[in-house]
Structure formats: C-alpha cells, structure tokens
Amino acid sequence: MASIEEYTFLSKGAEAEIYLVDFFGLKAVAKKRVSKTYRNPEFDKLFIRNRTKIEGRVLSELYVAGLRVPAVYLVDEEHGVILMEYIEGERLSNIIGKLGINDVLKISREIGKFAAQMHNLGIYHGDYTLANILLNDAGIVVIDFGLSGFSDDIEEYAIDLHLVVRSINATAPHIADVFVKQMLNEYKIHYVGGAEEVVHRMREISARGRYIDRELRKSIMREKYVA
C-alpha cells in the first residue's frame, strides 16, 4: 500500500480517529480504528479487523446499489483503516431543530426510504441515528457503518428504525410525531418484506429495558414476549 504522507486530524470518535487526506487528488477521509489498551490484545486485533472488513463491504455494496453513502477507495484490514470519499454536509442532529417543517418531512421520508432500500439488500446500519446522517444540497448521506452488518433477521432492521425514533425524540421532540409517521409510511412503501412486522417489532423493542411498567409492556408486546 502506498503510504499517505499528508493528513490532517479531523475528529475523534469512540473507536476511531478521522483524518482528512489527499488521495491522488481526491479529497478523502481516512477512518482509523485505534487499539484499546483495556481490551485483550488478541480480541482487540480480531475486533478491529472484523469491524473494518464489514464496514468496507457494507459501504461498497450500498454504493454500488446506488444508495447515498461515501464511496470506499481503499480498505486495510490489517491496520484497521478505511479510506473513503469526503462528504460535505451537516449532521442532522445539529440542524434538524432549525429546519422548516416541509424540509423535515422531506428528510423523514428520505430516511425511511434509505432504511427500506438498505434492508432490502440484507444490510442493517446498527447505529442509525440523526448524528450519523448528513444533509447537503443533494439530500441525505448516511455515514458511520461501524456497527453495521449483513443479516436477514428483522430484529436488526427494527433496531435501525427504533434508533431513529429515539434519536428524533431526544433532539427534536416537538416534531417527532409527524417525523416518525412520515418515515414509517415511506418505509412501508419501499420495504419488500412484511414492513408491518418490522414496525411491530420496533415497538416491542422500545418496551424492552428493565423495570418498564407491566401494563404498558403488555399493551405493546405479543404474548411470547410478555414477562
């Protein structure tokens, strides 16, 4: 691998550091997963390698399918580095409260549609929150597939929806209701499996957690889940 001489530190996340690099004239982002001293060294290596591998694969599959995610230029599993397209845009979590209602509704539909298209490919995001969705002039771009994976289990799909709902409730509670309604409508249109089932599971997930009122849980969960 050709070494990249020039890079600027951009930001630091929980598990990776982000650098801005010039990749043969392209403005690119390098995501480097860092070793954690608290992890068993063997596990650490395996962990970084696996997450990098999956993230690289997911990103390229989605990109090839025409979904708006950063294009992958290069994946180095050994060092836990992914080199990808630099995307201009604002994190939705920072700006959603300031947008007009029409924009919000348009975005909510796009988020629903993206989720459905991604799930149709058997891919889940795993951290589908407003902080991981960028907005620019062309629309939304979904980033950070660090917790993503391949699965045909609707549980994973329902988690994605659950996370958006929780995220909108935390950042902009006053528009959450319409947002969720529009998003789910759009999801149902584009998801090819049984969308009702996914949405129902999403509601059940929200009633998990400990010490939730028994009556509330009963009203949401079907029999096999009631504890």
Next chain:
Amino acid sequence: MSIFEKPYELKTPVFYRGEPIRVLGIESTSHTFGAGIVEFRDGKVYFLSNALSQYKPTRGGIHPRESFIHHVNVAPKIISKALDESGLDVKDIDVIAVSVGPGLGPCLRVGSSIARFLASYFNKPVAPVNHAVAHIEIGKLIGGLQDPVIIYVSGGNTMVLTQGNNKYRVIGETLDIPLGNLFDTFAREVGIAPPYVINGNHAVDVCAEWSSEFLPLPYTIKGCDLSFSGLLTAALRIARERLNDKEHLGKVCRSMRETAFNMLIEVAERALMLTNKKSFLLVGGVAANKVLREKMIAVAEQHGVEYYGTPPEVAGDNGLMIAYTGLLHYLYGKTTKPELVFVKQRYRLDEENYPWLP
C-alpha cells in the same frame, strides 16, 4: 482510607442553614438489608454509620421469600446497630429514608413497612428513594463529580446515563439481562456458585484465573443498547462441552468477562463522545470488580477524562446511600407522609424529576 473519615462537601446548591439534619436510610430491595445514617451540618455531609446483612443462598439464586424472611429476622438488629454506631437515638433522627424500588416485592415491603412504622410512631417525614438513584448519588458525592457519564452496573441493572433538565437520561441500557445477572447465572449453571462472592472476588473472576486463553464469543451492541443473553447462552453451551476441565471452564469465564466488559465500555465511550462530558463515574455492585475498574482507568486515560469508581464499601447495596439520597429529598422538599409511601417493584429512574440534578 475509610469513607467515614472525612465529611463530603455538598456541591449541589442548597438553601438550608438551620440545625443539623440526620437521616436514617433503610435498604431492602434484594439480598441486602441495610441501615445507614448521615448527618448534614454546615453544608457538609457526614457518614455516621452503615450496617448491613446479606442473605446468601446455600443453593440456587435469590429466592424472594427466603430473602424476605432473612430481612425480617435481621431488621431490628441492623437498625439498632446503625443507631449504636452513630451514637444517636431514634428520636434524634429527622427523616426516615427508604428505598421503595425497583426490586423484589416481598423484600421491598420489609423496608417500607419499617419506615412507615418508625415515621408514624415518631412523627417523622419519609423520603421514598429510588434505589438506582441512590447508587448514583452516593458515587457522585464521594467522587466529587457533578456531571459525569454514569455507568451503573449491578445484579439488576446495567445502564449508561447522563443528567440534564433535572432528569436522568438513559443513553444505553441492557435489553435483556443485566451484567451482574449474567455472571451470577453463568456461575450457578456451571456449578462454581453459590457462594457468588468470595473475599470480594466474584466466582467468575476466580474461575477466569484458571486460564489465560481467549475465545471469541457473541458481542452484541444495538445502537447504544446492550444484550447479554446471547453471550450467556453461547458461554454456557461451550462450557458444558467439558465441565470438569478446569482450564476449559477458565477460558470460557475469562472470555465471557472480557466480552461483557468490553461491550459495556464501548457503550460508555460512545456516550462520552455523544455528550461531550469530561468524566466517568462507575457505580453499582459490579463497580467493586477489580478487572472492570482497571479497564475503566485505561479508558479514561485514553480519552483524557476523569474517572471515579465507587469504593467497594458503598458500591454494593447499602443503607448509607439511601440515607444520603433521602437527605437530598428532604433538602429539596421531596419527602412525604408515611401513609403515602408505597413500594414500586418496577420503578425506572428516568420517569421522575429530581430537582437537585443539573
């Protein structure tokens, strides 16, 4: 150094300048019956006493009825002990605090019945305390942290939280079993417990020393939430292949512990990044675990933030934390009459406002 040696500065603003306030706290949510007394004097909190007795099952896990019987038997002794150690008489107590949930119904009722009796007989107000809130508040007080990312791990809870708008906000929590429960269930099923804790070490920690190998196990994080049930199933399945092989069991134990702690820490790190807080606070029964403490120190160092772990004396369930939280209730006008105190087996800490929170 003992936690009783020096008083703690109360950092939350309080407009109380009167006589000293003394609070008796009663804890009986699960396997521990505890009574503790704190005194509030000149803006400082003094720990006067902390007495407790634990129900230790001879086989199986906690049987709610057996634990209840234990509590009924020890309650008078423990409360007298707490009073004796503090050198106070019941009449000197100003507020009776009791943990009303979350917990096991029969056990909770022991504490709340005693609290109602004492309060009505001696004509004192009662502070109905949330057990989870008490764990966190005592950690914040001793650690001197005001706005940390809180990691609360015990036999009944596993959550990562922050505070804001007078409320606790749960960033991530377990969707099925708590971390302490994972360890206990595993230890019980493979036959290395009870006793669950020997000289401050959990059976799983003892067992983990039998091997130094590592084996990958299911690692489940869903957004910021955790799930340990798949890890438990997988660990048990592999352990049962060769139950009598000490080294094999040690390998499974070590790997399960490593995986569970790493999951928890990853969520804590994500919460730190998400909220931009500058410190970590580890509370709850599992906070006494040495391996977890070491890992937390390493994480805090890597991120350049402060870390504080509740000392073992008050990490597990105890009456002192209930007394201190009861004091906060009293200072902020959240006490009530004895006839209005009810137990709540399901009582989430994010469902109510706590006026002393930032």
